[in-house]
Amino acid sequence: MTEESPKAIFYALAANLGIAVCKFAAAAFTGSGSMFAEAIHSTADCGNQLLLLFGLRQARRPATVLHPLGAGRAIYFYSLIVALLLFFVGGAFSVYEGIHRLLEHEPLSHAFVALAVLGISVVLETFSLMGAIREIRKQHPDKSMWRWFRETRESDLLVVAGEDIAALAGLAIAFVAVLLTMVTGNPMYDALGSIGVGVLLMVIAWLVAREVKSMLIGESASPEVRRAIEAHLRARSEIRSIINLITLQWGRHIVVAVQAEMIDYASGRAMVDAINVIEADLQAAFPQAKWVFFEPDVPRVK
Template sequence: MNEESPKAIFYALAANLGIAVFKYGAAAFTGSGSMFAEAIHSTADCGNQLLLLLGLKRSRAPANALHPLGSGREVYFYALVVALLLFFVGGAFSVYEGTHRLLHHEPLSNPIVALVILGVSVVLEAFSLAGALREIRKGAPNKTLWRWFRETRESELLVVAGEDIAALAGLAIAFAAVLLTMITGNAAYDAAGSIGVGVLLMVIAFLVAREVKSMIVGESASPEVRRAIDARLRARPEITRIISLITLQWGKHIVVAVQAEMIEYASGRAMIDAINVIEEDLQNAFPEIRWVFFEPDVQKEANERAAA
């Protein structure tokens, strides 16, 4: 797992803090529902980044009797909390605010100010997203963004990228809504913009929550890492056949369980020494592997147990 993920979170926190201040000022000055919805979104994002940092810190707690594999997956819990906050605090509140303004026809004043602030916000959000994309490219230089989104095991970077993409798209919607309101004089466009921002946030939050839920349930290492582990084991001269290979992503670490046929050894101690060599080689090749559980077996016996 990319150790630079916290850097992307700090980029996002700094950007959203500045954006929130500008947006609240513009919302108070203009009375724009879209701008107020965007301000609430930026405030929620600041809280979300703090939660992600807390989750990363708690995930580094050492293993103990209650949590023998450590607390690495705790970061997934905080990522899910962030996704839920993005849905309810950011999305649902924006829809409510837009619906309220649509029904009560509240006017928009000083739209130029709102447009300027939205333009500044786009620059700051682009800075945050660029930081997240740099971290994504370091770990997955050849993947499309959508493929990375579906396959990544970095929940905190997943949330930051999702938030930033939602923020830029939301800013585009808010900008268009305020501009249409200024041109037509119809405040319904501004209210509709707030609803549009809210719906967008709820869609992004749902997609992020779905991915994080899968991590909480228990996902294997990413496909390319699992294939590399499998290839490494099959290349070992001590192993004649891989019967079963299970990988489990545990925060930034990986758990590996191997069941394999091995060559003949003169004694049990010689086989144990060979297994130790295999495990050490695997952990040297993949530093993220923290635990390896290796079971020597034969294919026939494994099939008989499965049929029993």
């Protein structure tokens, strides 16, 4: 895993700033509930991206006596906050706005303006999503998006990709809602569109929050990285057998704890020297393994 690259976050921030301005102007001009819900969503997304950038900055803080492994997992906390904001500020507010407009039967005017802004928003959100996908493919060219979503340990990129996917799907719902309202003259479709956007955002936010919660509790390194580390250790001539191997993702870094049976050495110092070589080689092969704890032991008889 590479060092933090906030490119995808900057892509998303730039796109959402432009989109939010366009949507608020269109919502005020047309009176569209779906458009207003989308404008609130885009504004919330801007704040979310700023939170993620702040979280990445916090994660780079050096180790201290209080936090001996550094603050790498701080990004998980901020990613969870973003997911909660996406749920409540984006999703719940959109549902509320839709219900309000459904009860009030507020009319929609100048629908063509709303449709044009939604079209522009689709282009900008696609630009943002493609930026996130490029970052994902750069590191995981062979994984499907769903598999990456379930196995990734990059909470910031997970949140950005989730937001972008939710935004594009929400724009599609809003476009259909506004189009149906324009064709039928019934503002109910616009209100239902706002509710649909809100429900979609809450579902995506829940899925993202579930994944980030797991990271916050403490996940191992991704399956392929753990397998590669285990294979690297098993190939060492100094090691007779691996008794236990624990990996823990710590932000962009990994904690590795190894319990292994060593071959026979003439002295304890010779074994210590061998272990030092193993640790150095492991960190050279896996630069993300910032901390390696190695314990020589013998298998316990059950």
